[in-house]
Amino acid sequence: MKGLIRAEVRRLAKRRVTRLMVVLLVLGLGAIAVAFTAASTKVGPAQVAAAEAETQRQYEESLRMHQQNLAECEAARTRGENVSLYWPPDCSTDPGFAPQRDQFDTSWNLPYEFHFRDQFGTFISVFAGILALFGFIVGASYVGAEWHTGAMMNLLLWRPRRLSVLFTKLGVLLGGVLGITVVLGALWTAAFWLIGRYDGQTGKMTQGAWESFALTGARGAGLVLAVTAVAFGLASIGRHTAMALGAAVGVGVLSEIGIRIALTVAQVRFADRWVLSTYVLAWFQKRWELQEWRACNLSASGQCEPDIFIVTWQQSALVFGLGTAVVLAAAIWLMRSRDIT
Amino acid sequence: MLSGVTAVLEIEGLRKTYRSRFRGARQALDGFDMVVEAGQVHGFLGPNGSGKTTTLRTLLGLIRPNGGRMAILGEEVPVRLPAVAGRVGAIVESPQFFPHFSAQDTLSLLADAGEVPQARVPEVLELVGLRDRAKERVKTYSLGMKQRLAVASALLKSPELLILDEPANGLDPGGIREMRDLMRQLSASGMTVVLSSHILGEVQQICDSVTIISLGRRVASGPVAEVLAQHSGGGVVVRLESATDLPQAAQVLVAAGARVDLKPDHLLVTGIEKPAWVTRTLAGHDLYVNELAPVTVDLESVFLELTGTAPVAGQHRQVDQSVEVPA
Structure with a gap:
C-alpha cells in the first residue's frame, strides 16, 4: 500500500497540469497581494x-x-x-x-488603506474560491486523464483492488490540495497582515479575531476539498476530464441562470433559495439573508418590510456534503462494477 | 486448481454477455475453455471480435464474467487475483500510457505501485531496446516503441506468466524478430508466455501450443503440430507420368472408396488410410505414380478453415462474421 501511495504522490506531482496550475495559482495569488500592496497607503x-x-x-x-x-x-x-x-x-x-x-x-x-481586521475575511473567501478552481481542474484532470489515456487500466493490471486504487488516488489528491491550501493560506495571511502592518492597519487583533479568521479559513478549505472531490468523482464517472468540466458548466448555467430565471418568471418565493451560489455565500458569511420584496409586512413605523429567509452555513454544509457524497458514491459504485473496456 | 498440476492458466466454460440499452445483448464468450501448461509459449488466436481480448481482460479482472471459472498459477480468479497479480505480467490490446511521461517515469511509477525494486527499470529498458530513448516522452514514440515499452512494463515484475496481446503490432521486421527471440529466451528461462497475435507465421514458429477461438468458443487447441495434423485431412497429392491418365486414375480411386478432387495436373486424394494404398491401387490398373506427396497445411489455412474467415472473391466479410465450427 505504501508503494501505491508513493507512486500516486509522484504521479500527481509529475503531472504537467498540476505543475502548471501550481505556478498559475502562485502567480495569481501573488499578483493580488502585490496589487493590494501597491493600492494601500498607510494614512498618517x-x-x-x-x-x-x-x-x-x-x-x-x-x-x-x-x-x-x-x-x-x-x-x-x-x-x-x-x-x-x-x-x-x-x-x-x-x-x-x-x-x-x-x-x-x-x-x-484619503488614499485607500487596507484594514486587516475588517477586510481580511473577504480575502479568505477570494483565496478559497481560487483554490477551489485549482482543486477542480487538478482533481478532474488527475483521474480523467488517467482513464482517458488507459494509464488507469494499466495500473489496475498491477493493483487489481479497484477501490483501493480509487481511494488512494482520492486520498493523495485531497492530501495534496489540502497541503497546498494550508501552505499558501499561511503565506496569504502573512502577506495581508504585512500589508496591514506596513501599508495599512492591522486593527486590534484579539484572539477572537484570529479564531474567526481561522474558522472562515477552515470553511474555505472544506469547500476546496469538496469541490476537488466532486471534480475527481465526476471525471472518474465519465472516465474523462471533460465530464467534470462539462458538468460544472452545466450546473453553473442551470443553477445560476436557468433556475433563477424560471423561478422568477413563475414568481416562486425566495427563488435564490434554489441557486447554488446562495449556499456558497452563506458558507462564507455564516448566514445569508434572502428578501421577498413582493411581500409587505407593515412595521411599527408603518413601513413596508419584505419577508426574510435565512440560509445558514449549516444548511450549506448539508447541501455541499450531500452533493459530494452522491457524486463519490456513484464513482465508487461504477469503479466496483463497470467493465473496463 | 481446476485440473492438471502443471497448468498455469485454466479457463472453463467462460461466458460473457455485453448488454447495451440501445444495442441489445451481444454474447462475447460462450462457454470458452483454455488450458496453458507451465513453461510453454502458447498462441491464442482468433479473428477480430472473436472474444480474445474479452478473455484476457476477464482473466485480468478488468471485465466481470457472467459465468465459468478461471485460475492463474493455481489461484482462482478474480477472487484471488490481488494475490497472484504480482506474478503475472500483461499487456492488453494496444499499449496505453500517459503520453507526457517518459518511459523511465512510466516504468518507475509502475515499479513503485507494484513495489518492485527501481533497479529493475533500467534492466527491462535494456531488454526491450529502449535504453537510449528512455527519457523521452511517450507521446514522441512510434507505435513500435510504445509496444516495446508495453512489453517492458509487463516484464518489470519478472512474472511467472506473461500475457501479451498483439506484442508485434507496429514493430518493424527487425523488431518482430527481436520479439520472437525474446519470447524464446523468456520461455527458456521458465516463464510461461501466452501470446495473442494475428501474425500466424510467427505463432507457428515460436509457439508450442495454441488455442483458437471463434464466436466466443474454443474451436481448436493443443500442440501446434497436433492441431496442424488434425486439420491436414490426411490427403495426398498424386501426379502420374502422363496427365491424360488423370481422369481414368480418378475413376479407379473413387471406385476403390477414396475421395478424389481432379485438378489439371494432379489429383487430390483424401479419405485413405495410407499413401501406399494409392500406389498399389493405381498400379493394379497399369497406372503408375510419378509423385506422391502428403498435403501440408499451415496455421493460417487451419485458422481460416476453423474460423470460417477465409476471404471469398466478391464478398466483404464483416467483423464478427464467422462460420460456426463444432469444437
Whole structure:
C-alpha cells in the first residue's frame, strides 16, 4: 500500500497540469497581494493634511461655482428671462442651496488603506474560491486523464483492488490540495497582515479575531476539498476530464441562470433559495439573508418590510456534503462494477 | 486448481454477455475453455471480435464474467487475483500510457505501485531496446516503441506468466524478430508466455501450443503440430507420368472408396488410410505414380478453415462474421 501511495504522490506531482496550475495559482495569488500592496497607503498626519487641503479646495471650488451660477441667474433675471427653468425662482436667496463646508468629508480624499481586521475575511473567501478552481481542474484532470489515456487500466493490471486504487488516488489528491491550501493560506495571511502592518492597519487583533479568521479559513478549505472531490468523482464517472468540466458548466448555467430565471418568471418565493451560489455565500458569511420584496409586512413605523429567509452555513454544509457524497458514491459504485473496456 | 498440476492458466466454460440499452445483448464468450501448461509459449488466436481480448481482460479482472471459472498459477480468479497479480505480467490490446511521461517515469511509477525494486527499470529498458530513448516522452514514440515499452512494463515484475496481446503490432521486421527471440529466451528461462497475435507465421514458429477461438468458443487447441495434423485431412497429392491418365486414375480411386478432387495436373486424394494404398491401387490398373506427396497445411489455412474467415472473391466479410465450427 505504501508503494501505491508513493507512486500516486509522484504521479500527481509529475503531472504537467498540476505543475502548471501550481505556478498559475502562485502567480495569481501573488499578483493580488502585490496589487493590494501597491493600492494601500498607510494614512498618517501628512496624508490627513493633504486630504483636508484637498477637501477645502473642493469646497471652495464648489462655492465659487455656486456664486458664478448666482451671478448668471441674476443676469438672466435682469434680462427678463424665465430663470425658473434652470435656477431657483429667487436665484437662490435660500441659503440651503449654497454648499456647506460640512458637506465635504475629508475621508473622501484619503488614499485607500487596507484594514486587516475588517477586510481580511473577504480575502479568505477570494483565496478559497481560487483554490477551489485549482482543486477542480487538478482533481478532474488527475483521474480523467488517467482513464482517458488507459494509464488507469494499466495500473489496475498491477493493483487489481479497484477501490483501493480509487481511494488512494482520492486520498493523495485531497492530501495534496489540502497541503497546498494550508501552505499558501499561511503565506496569504502573512502577506495581508504585512500589508496591514506596513501599508495599512492591522486593527486590534484579539484572539477572537484570529479564531474567526481561522474558522472562515477552515470553511474555505472544506469547500476546496469538496469541490476537488466532486471534480475527481465526476471525471472518474465519465472516465474523462471533460465530464467534470462539462458538468460544472452545466450546473453553473442551470443553477445560476436557468433556475433563477424560471423561478422568477413563475414568481416562486425566495427563488435564490434554489441557486447554488446562495449556499456558497452563506458558507462564507455564516448566514445569508434572502428578501421577498413582493411581500409587505407593515412595521411599527408603518413601513413596508419584505419577508426574510435565512440560509445558514449549516444548511450549506448539508447541501455541499450531500452533493459530494452522491457524486463519490456513484464513482465508487461504477469503479466496483463497470467493465473496463 | 481446476485440473492438471502443471497448468498455469485454466479457463472453463467462460461466458460473457455485453448488454447495451440501445444495442441489445451481444454474447462475447460462450462457454470458452483454455488450458496453458507451465513453461510453454502458447498462441491464442482468433479473428477480430472473436472474444480474445474479452478473455484476457476477464482473466485480468478488468471485465466481470457472467459465468465459468478461471485460475492463474493455481489461484482462482478474480477472487484471488490481488494475490497472484504480482506474478503475472500483461499487456492488453494496444499499449496505453500517459503520453507526457517518459518511459523511465512510466516504468518507475509502475515499479513503485507494484513495489518492485527501481533497479529493475533500467534492466527491462535494456531488454526491450529502449535504453537510449528512455527519457523521452511517450507521446514522441512510434507505435513500435510504445509496444516495446508495453512489453517492458509487463516484464518489470519478472512474472511467472506473461500475457501479451498483439506484442508485434507496429514493430518493424527487425523488431518482430527481436520479439520472437525474446519470447524464446523468456520461455527458456521458465516463464510461461501466452501470446495473442494475428501474425500466424510467427505463432507457428515460436509457439508450442495454441488455442483458437471463434464466436466466443474454443474451436481448436493443443500442440501446434497436433492441431496442424488434425486439420491436414490426411490427403495426398498424386501426379502420374502422363496427365491424360488423370481422369481414368480418378475413376479407379473413387471406385476403390477414396475421395478424389481432379485438378489439371494432379489429383487430390483424401479419405485413405495410407499413401501406399494409392500406389498399389493405381498400379493394379497399369497406372503408375510419378509423385506422391502428403498435403501440408499451415496455421493460417487451419485458422481460416476453423474460423470460417477465409476471404471469398466478391464478398466483404464483416467483423464478427464467422462460420460456426463444432469444437
